[in-house]
Amino acid sequence: MKIHRKKRLINVLLLSLLSGAGILMVLYALNSNLDYFFTPSELLAEEVPSNRRVKVGGMVQEGSVRREDSIISFTITDYSKTIDVSYTGIVPDLFKEGSGVVVLGYLNDGKVDAEKVLAKHDENYMPPALQDK
C-alpha cells in the first residue's frame, strides 16, 4: 500500500475510534437517564417527591386487576418488589394480567396515580394454536 493511502486509512480508523470512544463516554455518563422507565425496585430504592412524574414498568401481577366503575387498579411487579397503580381511563387492548406494562404518573404514599397506561409486549410471535404447548 502506498504511504499516503496508509496515512489516510489510519486517519479514518482513528476518526471512527475517537468518535466511538467519545459517544460511549457520553452514553456512559447519561446511562440511567436514557432508561425509559424504572422498575418498582429502582423506584422504591430512592426518595421520589410526590410532585414528580415517574414512569414505572414491569409485569401486571396475576390476579391484581380490579375494575370499579371507570377506575382500574392493579399491581406492577418486577418479581422482587411491587407497586400499586390506579388509573382512570381506557387501557390498551394488550393490557393483561401477566403481561408487560409501563405507566406514567405521580407517586403518592407508595402508590402511583397513573395518567397514562401503555402495554409492553415481548419479542415472541406465534399462532394462537401453539401458545398452550
Add this chain to the structure above:
Amino acid sequence: MSKFAFSSISDVMNMDGHGIYVWIVFALFFIALSTSFFIFNLLIKKYQKRIK
C-alpha cells in the same frame, strides 16, 4: 404455507378492528416506494435533457 387466515373479504378489510392500521401502513409503503421510483426516474430524465 398455511391456509387463508380470513373467512370473507370484509374480514380481510377489518382484521378484527386492526385492519385500518395494517392497510394504512400498506398504503404508506406502496406510495413511498412508487413515488421514489417515479421521482428518481424523473430526475434522470431531467438531467439527461440538460446534458443534451
Add this chain to the structure above:
Amino acid sequence: MLREILIIVIKKFIHQFASPKTYFYQVNRLYPWLLYISISIYISAIIWGLFFTPKDFVQGHSYRIIYFHVPASFVAQSLYAAMAISSAVFLIWRVKLAAYLARSIAPVGAMVTFIALVSGSIWGIPTWGTWWEWDARITSTLILFIMYLGLISLHNSFNNFDKADKLFSYLAIIGFVQIPIIKKSVDWWSSLHQPASITISDKPSIDPSMLYPLFMAMIGFAGLVACIVILSSKVQIYIREKNKNWVKDYV
C-alpha cells in the same frame, strides 16, 4: 511471476469497476433483472404475510405490520452502514464512484427511515396504546433520520463537490456509531420497544410460519431499495460527470 500477474489483474478489475462508466453500463444491465425479481419476491412475501399466516396470539392481526416495519428498519440501518463504507473507500482510495454512491444512498436512506418510523408509530397505536414515546429505540431511529437529512443538506450547501464529498464522508463515518447504538438500544436501556426477535446468536423468537414470509419480505424490500439506490446513483453520475464524453455519447 504468477503473483504479479494476479495483482495486475485484480488492480485492473478494481480500477475498471471503480470507473463511473463501467459501473453505469453494468448497472444498466443488472437493473431490470433486479427490479423484476425483487418486485415478485416482495409482492409474494406481502401476500403470504398478510393473508396466509396465522394471527399472533397476543397482537392478533395487527402484528402483520411486521412485514413492512421490520424490513424497513433493517434496510434503514444497513443503508447507513453501506454509506459509511463507501465514504471510507472514498477517503482512503479517493475513488470518486464511492463518493457518488455515498451521496446517492443518503436520500434513499432518509425515505426508508421515515417509513420505518411512521409504520412503527402506526403499529404502536393498537398494541402499546401510543404512537410516540421517547424511548431509546424510537429516539435513536429519529436521530438516524435527522442524520440522513443533515448529511444531504450539508452536501448541498457546498458549491465545490470535492470539499462537499470529503466533509460528507468524514461525518458519515463519525455518525456510524449510531448504528450499534440503535441495535443495542433495546438491551442497554429499559424501553417500550421489545428486544430483537431475530438475532444472529439465538433462535428467532418468531414462529417459522410467520418467519419465512418475513425473511422473504426483507430480501424483496432490500432488492427494491437497491434499485432505487441505482437510480439515485445514476442521477449523481449525470450531475457530476455531465461534461464527460462518454456521458454525452450515452445520452
